[in-house]
Amino acid sequence: MKKILITGGAGFIGSNLALKLIDKGYQVTVLDNLSPQIHGENPAETSPLYLSIKDKVKFILGTVTSEEDWKKAIEGQDAIVHYAAETGTGQSMYEVKKYIEVNINGTALLLDLLVNTKHSIKKVVVASSRSIYGEGKYISQELGVVYPTQRTADYMDQEDFEVKYPGSSALTLVGTDETSKIHPSSVYGITKQNQEQMVLTVCQTIGISGVAFRYQNVYGPGQSLKNPYTGILSIFSTQIKNGNKINIFEDGKESRDFVFIDDVVDATILGLEKEEANNQVFNVGTGIATNVLEVANGLVKNYGVEVPIVVSGNYRLGDIRHNYADLTKINTLLGFEPKVTFEKGLKKFTDWVNTQEVQEDQYQKSIDEMKAKGLYK
Template identity: 40%
Template sequence: MSKNILVTGGAGFIGSHLCDELLRSGYNVRVLDNLSPQVHGSDSKRFPNGNRPSPPDYLNKDAEFIYGDVRNKEVLEGALRGIDAVFHLAAIVGVGQSMYEIESYMSVNNLGTAVLLEALIKKPVEKIVVASSMSIYGEGLYKTTEGKLKVGAMRSLEQLKKGVWELYDSRRGSILRPVPTPESKTPSLSSVYALSKFDQERLCLMIGRAYNIPTVALRFFNVFGTRQSLSNPYTGVLAIFASRYLNNNPPVIFEDGNQMRDFVSVYDVARACRLALEVQKAQGRVFNIGSGHAYKIREVADKMAQVLSKENLEPVIRGKYRVGDIRHCFADISLARSVLGYKPAVSLEEGLVELSGWLSGQIAQDQVDSANSELEKRGLTI
């Protein structure tokens, strides 16, 4: 079994929890992270000792930390010395921002993956596990009123301008019903971020196959939990809501708040990552990692308000569409259950209670309004 593990992006939200999971299971862990200011804050926080970079306090002290960028060949080759397996989590995350910071997203996500894979061709490892995303699906899977699967359903610009949010069966004029989305659904890339994540998983699987390096891709759905950046307005929706509530501002919701997503605990995601490493028959495959449950965004905002005692802050329903957004998508996790033995253990409700305890000791810089203004200025909201 692989014992020495490199986690790129390991000082981040998901990566740090993965480090804990691996260390608990007896692995030796090395982290490579550039401590991006969008995630980790200002230089004074990232470099409290002058020029010497310091990882966040929450990063497990038993993990070896290397400060560096995955695009830097020299640093990367050093990080790979003595490594048996790699978790590739290093990436910029954000649907809206990706539509105008195109170079950054393609550089970090695509070029970073290419540099890593070239290094692994020279020095193969026993396994690669790459973090992909549910965003590659675009819209989730739908059925007609007759129960027939509807593939490739999309919303027109015309209907979005009118505030008609649901997807319709063009033949019958009836609303399509969202159903769990399996890995077999054809990708429909609706943002630069989605394209970059699809490229990451395809590159890893392709090179893994060509050079006989066992590779697994995990498509994460909406991951939530402690340590998620609260000052990054492009991060997960629950962290964005939390940032608003902590600053006594109401959460801002696009469309009508009835769009559905799958929220999965970061603890379950970390366990899924370890299983992908350990299960032999997972190699060469792609797995959805979610909770298997669908929640309306407005419903989730209300649940968070309740645990934070912020019920007085009613969500602002904008009635606008953000370019790159989709209506409904939630996971079919049956493949991960059957192959990996993956079983989500933390419900949204349980996770929110723990999250509220962590949030009580946090300070968040609310940048949601400025981020939304940037999208509007660029014509990326309708």
């Protein structure tokens, strides 16, 4: 397979994957709508992500919600990496129709074409997400393995943010493996679950290999600094660069698995190239939980800019408390091991941010939108 289509290939992960594939001798086609939320209002001239791939790939300006754009993009391709999606757990809770239209219906258009038209596609890799798990996997002293459901406002209003499980004392967090319960707590997570299941179900029935990667929180140089709806490192960085305070939700101890972009690209290429990946789902992360307060303090230290870090007790309905990846499966089947520690990755990220123009801090706008919908407390 030498001809690869990347949908959303001008985005953060997609553009990095495109450049690495080109270095390896692949021919890359990109289908992307250059969304202003990610690329700004004049992306053809000012988007670093788009400019990084311009003239290096065959670029199609289009959308996955258009059957004609899909037909144009699929022609002559050997494999598809499907990244094009609306992202952001919070925003998905009040822009439900848009998230369904792009993420689910866009993927349905692709699969319908693969089933009903002639093509040369042999493999489809789809970007899934850790968000499909909802809360992570825990051990109860009394009950063994448990999967807590979404936290409720009555506890969080009292600044009690830890997850609970009926009949159990305090829970111990462990890594979430691919057999863990799938119970997303956001519309975004639901759409990712749907994408993954559709691709793995339909492709296998027509002799195409499907692969789903459940990415954890991806970060690194090139991440959009314009998007106030997703990417905690970029959101905090823009606030710091503007001299604004950082508002830490809950008690700052909520944690995520932050995985560096280079490791994500390497894992994805293994999925493209290795037959062992066929018709499988894989976690992609570091296997380490890092809390939000550590992230904020690390960024402030690296930038050398003192801004207030306020642990406010505010929270968003639908946010999970903890989740980090168990990497046993991807290590065993594909030989993947993350190479970049969070400390090293954070330094690479902040060094890159220091070379970029300071963006307008639009984070409060996103918070105001959630407040208006009753989702931010």
